Amino acid sequence: MTPLVELKNISLSFGGVRAVDNVSLDLYPGEVVGLLGHNGAGKSTLIKILAGAYQMDEGEIWIEGKKVNIQSPRDARRHNIETIYQTLALADNLDAPSNLFLGRELTTRFGLVDDAKMEAETRKIMARLNPNFKKISEPVSALSGGQRQSVAIARAVYFNAKILIMDEPTAALGVHESKMVADLIKELKAQGLGIFLISHDTREMLDLCDRVSVMKNGTLIGTEKVGDVTEDDILSMIIMGKARDAA
Amino acid sequence: MTDTSTPGTDSHRSPTASKRSFLTQLEIDTRLLGMIGAFVLVCLVFNVLTDGRFLTPRNIFNLTIQTVSVAIMATGMVFVIVTRHIDLSVGAMLATCSAAMAITQTDILPKMLGLGLGHPLIPWISILAGLIVGTVIGAFQGWLVGYLTIPAFIVTLGGLLIWRNVAWYMTDGQTIGPLDETFRNFGGINGTLGETWSWVVGVIAVVLALWALSASRRNKIGHGFPVKPVWAEAIVGLIITVGILGFVAILNAYEVPTARLIREFKANGEAMPEGYTAAYGIPYSVLLLIAIAIGMTVIAKRTRLGRYIFATGGNPDAAELSGINTRLLTVKIFALMGALVALSAVVASARLTNHSNDIGTLDELRVIAAAVIGGTALAGGIGTIHGAILGALIMQSLQSGMAMVGVDAPLQNIVVGAVLVLAVWIDIVYRRRTGGK
Numbered sequence: 001m002t003p004l005v006e007l008k009n010i011s012l013s014f015g016g017v018r019a020v021d022n023v024s025l026d027l028y029p030g031e032v033v034g035l036l037g038h039n040g041a042g043k044s045t046l047i048k049i050l051a052g053a054y055q056m057d058e059g060e061i062w063i064e065g066k067k068v069n070i071q072s073p074r075d076a077r078r079h080n081i082e083t084i085y086q087t088l089a090l091a092d093n094l095d096a097p098s099n100l101f102l103g104r105e106l107t108t109r110f111g112l113v114d115d116a117k118m119e120a121e122t123r124k125i126m127a128r129l130n131p132n133f134k135k136i137s138e139p140v141s142a143l144s145g146g147q148r149q150s151v152a153i154a155r156a157v158y159f160n161a162k163i164l165i166m167d168e169p170t171a172a173l174g175v176h177e178s179k180m181v182a183d184l185i186k187e188l189k190a191q192g193l194g195i196f197l198i199s200h201d202t203r204e205m206l207d208l209c210d211r212v213s214v215m216k217n218g219t220l221i222g223t224e225k226v227g228d229v230t231e232d233d234i235l236s237m238i239i240m241g242k243a244r245d246a247a
Numbered sequence: 248m249t250d251t252s253t254p255g256t257d258s259h260r261s262p263t264a265s266k267r268s269f270l271t272q273l274e275i276d277t278r279l280l281g282m283i284g285a286f287v288l289v290c291l292v293f294n295v296l297t298d299g300r301f302l303t304p305r306n307i308f309n310l311t312i313q314t315v316s317v318a319i320m321a322t323g324m325v326f327v328i329v330t331r332h333i334d335l336s337v338g339a340m341l342a343t344c345s346a347a348m349a350i351t352q353t354d355i356l357p358k359m360l361g362l363g364l365g366h367p368l369i370p371w372i373s374i375l376a377g378l379i380v381g382t383v384i385g386a387f388q389g390w391l392v393g394y395l396t397i398p399a400f401i402v403t404l405g406g407l408l409i410w411r412n413v414a415w416y417m418t419d420g421q422t423i424g425p426l427d428e429t430f431r432n433f434g435g436i437n438g439t440l441g442e443t444w445s446w447v448v449g450v451i452a453v454v455l456a457l458w459a460l461s462a463s464r465r466n467k468i469g470h471g472f473p474v475k476p477v478w479a480e481a482i483v484g485l486i487i488t489v490g491i492l493g494f495v496a497i498l499n500a501y502e503v504p505t506a507r508l509i510r511e512f513k514a515n516g517e518a519m520p521e522g523y524t525a526a527y528g529i530p531y532s533v534l535l536l537i538a539i540a541i542g543m544t545v546i547a548k549r550t551r552l553g554r555y556i557f558a559t560g561g562n563p564d565a566a567e568l569s570g571i572n573t574r575l576l577t578v579k580i581f582a583l584m585g586a587l588v589a590l591s592a593v594v595a596s597a598r599l600t601n602h603s604n605d606i607g608t609l610d611e612l613r614v615i616a617a618a619v620i621g622g623t624a625l626a627g628g629i630g631t632i633h634g635a636i637l638g639a640l641i642m643q644s645l646q647s648g649m650a651m652v653g654v655d656a657p658l659q660n661i662v663v664g665a666v667l668v669l670a671v672w673i674d675i676v677y678r679r680r681t682g683g684k
Contacts, residue, residue, distance in 0.1 A: 074570035091561035093628035103569035
């Protein structure tokens, strides 16, 4: 089977610091690959390269067996890559439909934005993702962390993402809301999406992911199938920075 | 689950509906209502202080035409401030645009190109020249801000000095006039629709407004969204109708002085019939402002450009990550500001009937104050076009009201400054209470 995404020998430096150093990763359809590591290990930088927010210095990105050139978030979207950022990339002053469709507004035949249509679509998808979501026409600043997260996730689901990048999707959420996101990840996975998941919660990662990759100081320590490792193995990879066999 | 799948039932749940206050049912913005209240209060106080001279058709007419120039620029300033920028150069740009148009119509076209003074194309080519100058200057400043990432405050502070003195350099500091007769029509009192056409425009405006109201309601019903009760819809429609026709009636009540009418009849070689009267009606400059206000509101609410402006103001990073080209957006916003400054320069110079070296001085402060009093948040992301126009109207009412009462000039400016600070403070308190930003 062709991998959905192949990142080949990716490197990126900021000033003198090699934030990502010769990292290779792949992702198959219907698979969740977790990225683990300390703060500053290079996880977020790596996935931002895939999302088009950063441009790599060296390396190649292959999507479904074809080499692609991702220079901007718009390029990434064109390859059906959607990203849910740690910082929740939402415009707080706009309502949920405006955020969901930001950059891809539905328009009427006169080229004006069709707010009514976008609201209707938002109601439809929210009924599926988060039935408790009621504040459709209020600015998203009035929403709870979980509701805001569901707007961000709805964006990915609505536009038929094939590759989903989730950077700490549950960091700002309560227990109940985290479970909701976890269930959603499982559902999307069952639909055949490939998901890169970043989290600090090792136990959550072992529960949700098929494989986990550990990074430290910009380099990839190793990638392991979840069934082959224990939580302690992973923790020692994160802390010691050594692949399991060597440890 | 059941609730979200049938959103249309929201408004029909009678227990909650009855709890809703009168105002929420009307869906009128309380903030806007507060500003209208403040404006009415200012008018009533001055009317008492001036023994009823403030709210005469004559003064309302003057107030309207005095507001136009600042109000046009304030609509553009809303977009600039919403995206967390500022434009301190609008007054100076206005002078440069005005100088360019004055030179075009008194020197370049009639003399160098030999069209001759009074040629019918002169005013239009001049306005086009002004629009090009304004748009290019604005786009250039926007490029400096967006692509070279120089703070807008610095770029336009430099622009304030540069364009003010470019205008001076172009004209050697001389007053240029008189301007073309057709061009002067945009100044206010020299160009009005007259009584009949004012009523025609008023009625068309009412019909269009009511049509828009019902179209929006039908659209909502079509998508199964909650709608206002019919009586609330009717009240809003009534308020709009009375507002528009009332405004036309007031402007139509301001009659042209008999001496001026006699002069006009004489110019045509006729004698004025006994008892003849004529009213000014709606000035062209006010029609221009209304057209700009509608256009800018459509841009703000119904176009991608507007959506991106507000998204960028709310969260620039989110906008960028959503694939919005925020640099080009900055250029567009400043270019639009420049074009509006040029239109404002048409009105300002036409009102003076000439280009003077100090035209537009301190306008940047009036324009920013109007936008801010009108509810545009300097933190970005929030602001409305109608708010900015109302802000301009409130500022102008204060200024001319105090002048009528006979308040000393320094005191006038002290009061206006204090009102600006007070208005922003009230706005902060209001937003905190209502849970907004």
